[in-house]
Amino acid sequence: MALITDRVTAVAVTDVAALAAGAAIFGTGGGGAVYTTQIVAEAALADNGPVELVTVGDLGPDDLVISMSGIGAPTVGIEMLSSAGQIELLVREAERAAGRPITTLMAAEIGGSNGVGPVGWASRLGLKLLDADGMGRAFPDAAMVAMNVAGVPCDFSVLSDVVGNVSVIKTVDLHWLERHARALTVASGSICLGVHYPLTHETARGAVIEGTVSAAIRVGHALLSSPEPVAAVAAALDGKILLTGKIADLDRRTEGGFARGSVTIAGTGADRDRLQRIELQNENLIVLEDGEVLVSVPDNVTIIDAETGHAITTEMLRYGQRVSVLAWACDPIWRSRRGLELAGPQAFGYDLTYVPFGGGLQ
Template structure:
């Protein structure tokens, strides 16, 4: 069963005034991936200003006629900075998804709350006149289509739709999510390494227990803590019940785009009270592993985000630069990822690391 977080209050809405906090929080939940939030924030704010607030609903609010559809961007975040989606891309995508589903879509849900993928759906819902589910499929960001809570819950995915910026649309039906990842990634690379996607049509019955609830509200709370606190770094850590592992400066950065992913590592040398310490973070769109003196401090599926040491703003993988003053923030993942199937899909071994997963809180006890 997916973990249920505190969810939206009855009659809740996301308004244009909430988007800055949502974007700041989603950037933190992105754990380095999900795409930089700035462009999605601007687009979502404009959509909400033009079309009004979006109803934010819980799984319990869904009725028998509601159909939820996961929405996301897919591809390399490094490319997404330069190649923006077209204005009509989302309209085409949802229209094709409704044809495949055979019924109207009433509610959108972010495939991942992290990064731009946590912000984009609220703007899309505003433009389309749809509701937004206070939930997502990860509770963070992950790089693979198979790494979603619905797959942990063994909920089948009936189809997926991809659209690219020039108007190509692909309908994909695969035997499992691993095959979906392979097919969707190949199509995305062929389209310049960025597409928009819709998949996992769900009803109230199938969504219950299969999604990570309350994550839109959680991202807004984290964003408000970050934007309003005198010490935003500590405020965000406290809101997430997390810890700052290191404060320092980026001294080495190896980042490249391969097969639709941003891959590499970043090295951070401690400053101030952390002077003399050195940490290396392994990257694959998201921050996956933190090492210091040969010891693994944190690994997937637990969460690691690099944030600005002064402002607390998250720095996505594609925006990392040599010399940046940063802090390494870590916190525990949603409990669904600590189940045997969750670790099979998104634990260290799923990313090719030969190491045992140790829960973050246990490491830091």
């Protein structure tokens, strides 16, 4: 990703606020609200110290990486928090399935709470954290990961809920994993924690989106330190503010473990004669204005507070909020033929031809 330049080698408690702010931006509306996860991660780092942040090139033959995330509806995740023993249980079951110790955690997605949680989990478990993730943003489907684009198979997944139920899942492909994991998640109240995609130093190379933890921290620092946070975030991402206005209509419902619907934003000030609608499926997927598609998935769209620049996740959208619509280009891996097959507009049920935002196809 072109926006990643400044590498971070360790994540300390003083970095978590910036990480959370940046991960919320990368969440593109999904990944879960960062507030409670930030508090948990800060407490873990305060108790256990900084987490070593390593690159794919730092991994050795004895390292085993596992990706971790929450799965389910973000609207439910606000109220149903994880239990204290869920992380230890997940990793223990993953090590049993892998037949070897796990040394390194990776965020399945850098977006939202799923980009922040692994830092606290790694600190509690005494593990390293990989400066990478599987999406470069947030996506709602287990198949929508860079490892799948690269053709790396997923050997197993482990899912747990707050009650203590644990499921080890081995499926023929990630589309079947999504079906099974989603059904188990809905049965558990629409929120679970999971680990999947064990990776070695050989299989991780070229199969993950590198540098995204460092990038989230850098974007978060830009947001938190600037007197003009909206402009600072757009500049840090090489992105564009599409519209500034207020939420005029909101249609949001939770079904099948997803938050679905649309939000309509009426322009204010210089944009007062404009109206945009954003289609939602956990994440912000399509931006339309006057019948024209301005941005579509897999490119990134985040609704941010028009004053503070902080991201507003799907479940926190409210009528009357003053917002700006921020868009920037996705990682090049998603513009490949395989990437668009997995995470382009048609993968979400939209009969649209993808047109790259801010640049051509790779």
